[in-house]
Amino acid sequence: MADSDFDQFKIEIRQSSVDWGPFSFDFEDALPSGTTIASVTLNSYLGKVIPEDDIDDQTDTTSELVDAVLTAVSGSYGVNAYFNYPSTSTYIGEEKHTLVFVLTLDTGAVHSYYGHHVWCY
Numbered sequence: 001m002a003d004s005d006f007d008q009f010k011i012e013i014r015q016s017s018v019d020w021g022p023f024s025f026d027f028e029d030a031l032p033s034g035t036t037i038a039s040v041t042l043n044s045y046l047g048k049v050i051p052e053d054d055i056d057d058q059t060d061t062t063s064e065l066v067d068a069v070l071t072a073v074s075g076s077y078g079v080n081a082y083f084n085y086p087s088t089s090t091y092i093g094e095e096k097h098t099l100v101f102v103l104t105l106d107t108g109a110v111h112s113y114y115g116h117h118v119w120c121y
Helices: none
Strands: 011-013 020-026 037-046 072-074 078-083 095-105 110-120
Touching: 037 072, 037 078, 078 095
Parallel strands: 011 110
Antiparallel strands: 020 078, 037 095, 072 078, 095 110
């Protein structure tokens, strides 16, 4: 299995970053035929996390890095993501974070997609 569901990207979050975005992610070609995205939960984890990893063993950085209020579904197939600079020192200093998009489709199906990396300087 691939390490990521996206081409590798580099989103940079710096000391003054607040509500930084939107960064648009397109899932049109990844969804089952005839479905659309109903909702999204975007999580972030410290370091490189791949689908085979036990997510419960990873350091969750979501509450500090992902702006959950602004991050939302965009159209039928997209997600617009926003980020904030973390306040926890171990989350910054050229640290990379993995994004995990948990999509719920209009059919009720749920699936996760992994993307690398958001860098916090």
